[in-house]
Amino acid sequence: xxxxxxxxxxxxxxxxxxxxxxxxxxxxxxxxxxxxxxxxxxxxxxxxxxxxxxxxxxxxxxxxxxxxxxxxxxxxxxxxxxxxxxxxxxxxxxxxxxxxxxxxxxxxxxxxxxxxxxxxxxxxxxxxxxxxxxxxxxxxxxxxxxxxxxxxxxxxxxxxxxxxxxxxxxxxxxxxxxxxxxxxxxxxxxxxxxxxxxxxxxxxxxxxxxxxxxxxxxxxxxxxxxxxxxxxxxxxxxxxxxxxxxxxxxxxxxxxxxxxxxxxxxxxxxxxxxxxxxxxxxxxxxxxxxxxxxxxxxxxxxxxxxxxxxxxxxxxxxxxxxxxxxxxxxxxxxxxxxxxxxxxxxxxxxxxxxxxxxxxxxxxxxxxxxxxxxxxxxxxxxxxxxxxxxxxxxxxxx
Amino acid sequence: xxxxxxxxxxxxxxxxxxxxxxxxxxxxxxxxxxxxxxxxxxxxxxxxxxxxxxxxxxxxxxxxxxxxxxxxxxxxxxxxxxxxxxxxxxxxxxxxxxxxxxxxxxxxxxxxxxxx
Numbered sequence: 395x396x397x398x399x400x401x402x403x404x405x406x407x408x409x410x411x412x413x414x415x416x417x418x419x420x421x422x423x424x425x426x427x428x429x430x431x432x433x434x435x436x437x438x439x440x441x442x443x444x445x446x447x448x449x450x451x452x453x454x455x456x457x458x459x460x461x462x463x464x465x466x467x468x469x470x471x472x473x474x475x476x477x478x479x480x481x482x483x484x485x486x487x488x489x490x491x492x493x494x495x496x497x498x499x500x501x502x503x504x505x506x507x508x509x510x511x512x513x514x515x516x517x518x519x520x521x522x523x524x525x526x527x528x529x530x531x532x533x534x535x536x537x538x539x540x541x542x543x544x545x546x547x548x549x550x551x552x553x554x555x556x557x558x559x560x561x562x563x564x565x566x567x568x569x570x571x572x573x574x575x576x577x578x579x580x581x582x583x584x585x586x587x588x589x590x591x592x593x594x595x596x597x598x599x600x601x602x603x604x605x606x607x608x609x610x611x612x613x614x615x616x617x618x619x620x621x622x623x624x625x626x627x628x629x630x631x632x633x634x635x636x637x638x639x640x641x642x643x644x645x646x647x648x649x650x651x652x653x654x655x656x657x658x659x660x661x662x663x664x665x666x667x668x669x670x671x672x673x674x675x676x677x678x679x680x681x682x683x684x685x686x687x688x689x690x691x692x693x694x695x696x697x698x699x700x701x702x703x704x705x706x707x708x709x710x711x712x713x714x715x716x717x718x719x720x721x722x723x724x725x726x727x728x729x730x731x732x733x734x735x736x737x738x739x740x741x742x743x744x745x746x747x748x749x750x751x752x753x754x755x756x757x758x759x760x761x762x763x764x765x766x767x768x769x770x771x772x773x774x775x776x777x778x779x780x781x782x783x784x785x786x787x788x789x790x791x792x
Numbered sequence: 793x794x795x796x797x798x799x800x801x802x803x804x805x806x807x808x809x810x811x812x813x814x815x816x817x818x819x820x821x822x823x824x825x826x827x828x829x830x831x832x833x834x835x836x837x838x839x840x841x842x843x844x845x846x847x848x849x850x851x852x853x854x855x856x857x858x859x860x861x862x863x864x865x866x867x868x869x870x871x872x873x874x875x876x877x878x879x880x881x882x883x884x885x886x887x888x889x890x891x892x893x894x895x896x897x898x899x900x901x902x903x904x905x906x907x908x
Contacts, residue, residue: 704849705849706849706850706851708851708852709803709850709851709852709855712795712800712803712852713803713804716800716803716804725851745827746827749827778806779855781809781810782806782809782847782848782849782855782858783847783848783849784820784829784830784831784847784848784849785829785849787811787847789818789820789831790818
């Protein structure tokens, strides 16, 4: 129907940067040794993996030996939460998390609940942010882990992780408590300056495909001294934390992507936030009856989540897709469930507002002309769907 | 998501959208589980559906079911319209995934409610 294709779903995944693809292709062909092998091939692979580990560590200002490579964000979240809880069971069986976590965190917490753990899920308020005082109140003598994401994947709101980290550290120091803080930084890593000391977290999850690297590779930061029960049993890789021969090409791609993200961070952030600002300004000017979801200031620079009243998100998504524009929705239909997004619902909005939510997430290859085109087709699609909607028209039954 | 070409066409260019000021009958059906809603307005003269308009809120299959339904019933007799089944509608749409069949059900329910 149209030639133009515009990708505005960078929170789902990003296109692979050609420089990253090149690094990966080189690795596939030239660095085939097993990093655990003693011979030269193995040592060449080990050295390359170590370089990549330094780049990934630098992204969050951690030490390289605190980085554990995994198959992605979901595995890192599983390892962090299950691993920390299983290693801490003698100290208590209570976890604190938030109502807006990624399914991989939500799911692991629910699975632990089935095994007798208690889980406190902190609310967010209409701004989509957890309150620090709620965290403080929720901590009990038997709490062993707090897991609160750094930035939400649907609405982009930044959570007060550094403040939570300060509470956790303070309690740990004062009462010799066994209490750790995990944060899922999949959306934030590579999109803002991060420092694990300032965040005060003990475990932090990252995923490479959100920063212009391929899928299948992620990492968990594990602060020195934090005990984890490994979830993959086998060899001694990743300092006993994650058995299995390293995904060398994936790791080298992640390393290159992390290096580029670090180098180009300011440039990318400015670029994305200017596009987002242009987009939101135009949408607000041209489309009535919209709700901008989540806090306006404490949020990721590249993401905009908007509910369009009276219409349902998936209809809008497919209409935009037919015009070559790729976005995502928190509506129930596309997720295959009947309930609309728990994240949008957690903001306290109606089902109708939740069902009409669309996430637009910008990236470094987008430009202003694309934003203008998206706004143009969005205005038309919203008008067309609203013309179809019975919600804003009284029913006069004959 | 692999919708038919007919489906996409109806979604991008819905037919018979709106309401009829001279309607003989206006009904609205909703699915209490997912909140989908379909409003159907008909002009019926001499046992024949002369005109049909619809409004819909909900997932794309619901929007498309309304559009396809109006195309199927305009010009048919009430008797013929009464015999229309969910499968007839699904066939005209070009098929729907089974978990979306409720959208076609909603449209057929609205039609049944509108007919005497």
